Amino acid sequence: MRILIYGLNYAPELTGIGKYSGEMAEWLAAEGHEVRVVTAPMYYPAWRIGAGFSGTTYASELRSDVKVIRCPLYVPQRPSGARRMLHLFSWAASSLPVVLWQALRWRPDVVLTVAPTFFCAPAALAAARIGGAQSWLHLQDLEIDAAFELGLLPEKLKRLAYTLEHKLLRCFGRISTISSRMLDKIHYKGVPRSRLSLFRNWVDTTSIFPSKPSACLREKLGLPENKIIALYSGNMGEKQGLEIILDAARELSAEPRIHFLLCGDGAARERLVSQAEGLANVSFAPLQPLDRLNDLMNLAQIHLLVQRPGAADLVMPSKLATILACGGPVVATAAPGTELSQVVMDAAGVLCPPGDSRQLAACIRQLAEDPSLRGRISAQARQYAEKHLGKEQIMKAFEADMSSLCRGVALYVPESAESAVRVKS
Numbered sequence: 001m002r003i004l005i006y007g008l009n010y011a012p013e014l015t016g017i018g019k020y021s022g023e024m025a026e027w028l029a030a031e032g033h034e035v036r037v038v039t040a041p042m043y044y045p046a047w048r049i050g051a052g053f054s055g056t057t058y059a060s061e062l063r064s065d066v067k068v069i070r071c072p073l074y075v076p077q078r079p080s081g082a083r084r085m086l087h088l089f090s091w092a093a094s095s096l097p098v099v100l101w102q103a104l105r106w107r108p109d110v111v112l113t114v115a116p117t118f119f120c121a122p123a124a125l126a127a128a129r130i131g132g133a134q135s136w137l138h139l140q141d142l143e144i145d146a147a148f149e150l151g152l153l154p155e156k157l158k159r160l161a162y163t164l165e166h167k168l169l170r171c172f173g174r175i176s177t178i179s180s181r182m183l184d185k186i187h188y189k190g191v192p193r194s195r196l197s198l199f200r201n202w203v204d205t206t207s208i209f210p211s212k213p214s215a216c217l218r219e220k221l222g223l224p225e226n227k228i229i230a231l232y233s234g235n236m237g238e239k240q241g242l243e244i245i246l247d248a249a250r251e252l253s254a255e256p257r258i259h260f261l262l263c264g265d266g267a268a269r270e271r272l273v274s275q276a277e278g279l280a281n282v283s284f285a286p287l288q289p290l291d292r293l294n295d296l297m298n299l300a301q302i303h304l305l306v307q308r309p310g311a312a313d314l315v316m317p318s319k320l321a322t323i324l325a326c327g328g329p330v331v332a333t334a335a336p337g338t339e340l341s342q343v344v345m346d347a348a349g350v351l352c353p354p355g356d357s358r359q360l361a362a363c364i365r366q367l368a369e370d371p372s373l374r375g376r377i378s379a380q381a382r383q384y385a386e387k388h389l390g391k392e393q394i395m396k397a398f399e400a401d402m403s404s405l406c407r408g409v410a411l412y413v414p415e416s417a418e419s420a421v422r423v424k425s
Contacts, residue, residue, distance in 0.1 A: 001406060002034045002106065004133070006099050006124050007114030008091055010039035010068065014287050015234050015264065016318065017140050018044060020201055021114050022063075027395050029065040036067045036106065038099045040091050043075045045235040045266040045287075058098070069102070071095040079267050081152060092119040099123055103131030109406050112136040116143045121168045128173075134405050137169070138199060139177040141315035142185060166190055174405045176398075179316040181339040197401045202391040203321035207294060210327035210382055214295040221285050223299075227259040228368045230331075231300030233288075234319045236266035241308035244333065246275055247357030248364060249282050258368050261285060263296060297326035301374060302367050305332040307340070309354040316340060324385040327378035331363045348380035 003025075011022025021037075029035045041059070042050035049055040059070045073091035076083035100123070103111060111133045113124035121137060128135035144161050147153040153161065169175060169191050176199035177183050183196050223229060232245055242262070249260045262272065263285040276282045288296045297303075303323045307315070316339065323330050330349040333356075334341040341351050350367065352359040367374055 001110060001402065002108040003028055003036075003402070004099070004102055004106065004108040004111045004127070004131075005035065005037045005114065006039075006095070006111060006120055006127070007037075008040050008073075008088075008117050008120065009044055009114075010037055010042075011063065012050075013042050013044050014290065015045055017114060017116065018042070020140070020318065023202075023204075023391070024395070024398075025066045026064040027391070028399070031399065035065075036069070036102060036108070038069050038071065038095055038102060040073050040095075041070045043073075045237065045264065047075060047077065047079055047267055049075060058094075069098055071098055088117050088119045092117075092123065095120075096123050099127045100130060103127035103133060107131055108133045110134045110136055110402055112138060112402075114138045114140065116140060118143050118165070118168075121172075125168070125171050134173045135171070136174045136176070136402070136405065137172040139175065139182065139186070140201075140318075142177075142182055145185070146315060174401070176401070178318075179339045182316065197398075199398050199401070200389065200394055201316070201318040201321055202394040203325040203385055203389050204391045205325050205386055205389075208297065208322055208325040209294065210378065211294060211298045213299050217292060217295045217299055221261070221283070221299075223261065223283060224259055226257075228257050228302065229259055229261050229300045230302040230304055230364055230368075231261045231263065231296075232304040232306070233263040233296060234317075236262070236264045236269040236272060240268070241306055241355070242268060242272055243275065244306055244355065244357050244360055245304055246272065246279065246282065248361040249276070249279050251358060251361035252365060253279065253281055255281075255365065255368070258364065259283065261300065263288065293322070294326065297322060297328060300328065302364055303328040303330045304360075304364075305330055305334075305340075305344075306360075307333055307354055309335075320344075321385060321389045324381040324389065327382040329367055329374045329377040330381065331360065331367065333360060343384075347384040348377045350377075 005025055007021050009018035011018055013019060025035050025037055041053035041055055055075055056072050061068050071094040073094060074087050076087055108131055111124050111128040113120045125135055144165050148158055166189060169189055174195055174197055175186055175191055176197040177186060178201050183198055187193055187196060236242060252258050260282045264287050273284055305317055305320060324347050330344060332344045332349055333352055333354040335354060344351055350363045352363045
């Protein structure tokens, strides 16, 4: 198949959508498909253009047998609501002629757009139409729902936004997303189940696995010896609500054995560093390169996965797969009944209510004081990752779905996908 991927984020970004889009494209190319990508220069999660990239010019490269065309965009140093909109519009405008030209001249079989950002959707549909291709929309999160739920967009825009979303969703030949509950929500928006596909985020269980903690990395990051490390790793954005980790660190400031490590970058990092001033049990570190990711994950005895209240079932944190693959005991802030809570429970992790720093601190203390409990969780977490989140099995199912789309075969999805996540331990 000829596959044209259209999305804002791409490799070599180390976290989030860019990481998964890059791995997806390279896997498809390795399987013999012709793959091209229209994307932006590397900028996420630091919100600055990466070394070797340009935010003002077009560029193309061949990356692991994938032709990658990068289109310029505006990247705000401090991404407020208005600046984010300008950021998205700038890339939508610069990439529009490129994706249309690729579709018209190259004639792909499928135009696959990855959201966020949903701004890509109209151009992707237009490209598929003029190129005679099938259209596929992959939703990494329910961007519009989350924006209103978290107060990132004014309420007066809600009716217009949902009307446009409804019209666009119904135009795609296939829509996929990363969790069963998100799939159900898309169906409730009016998309027939025959057009829906579950495409979970994965983990390469051969490169992320349980291993002995690296004393060298611990020293490099300046972490105190003989401490139990509670790790948050990934994007430090406004949607994560990472302040709760600092609040839990204050609750545990008298616990000499527990140390918090926040590793990553993002729009909220500077503010978090300022808020952590005076907390001797908190350290910050930059994102680690991929060749040190497994060492970083195994450095921690406790992994933290936090969400703001209201984000349940609108996003599914991609870092969970990596945590489970390394056998990481995870403490997650998730409401009962959400898909995140179900996956964490099936992997033997610990749940606490979103927004409750005292409960989060109590859960961290519980794990810190009970190494046998951490050991049991670790074994079941790894088992869950191997059984359900392996890269090969997920990508092969995705490839089969895409092949069926090109052949005009509709998918069958059960009336409620909720049961798909109820895995017996």
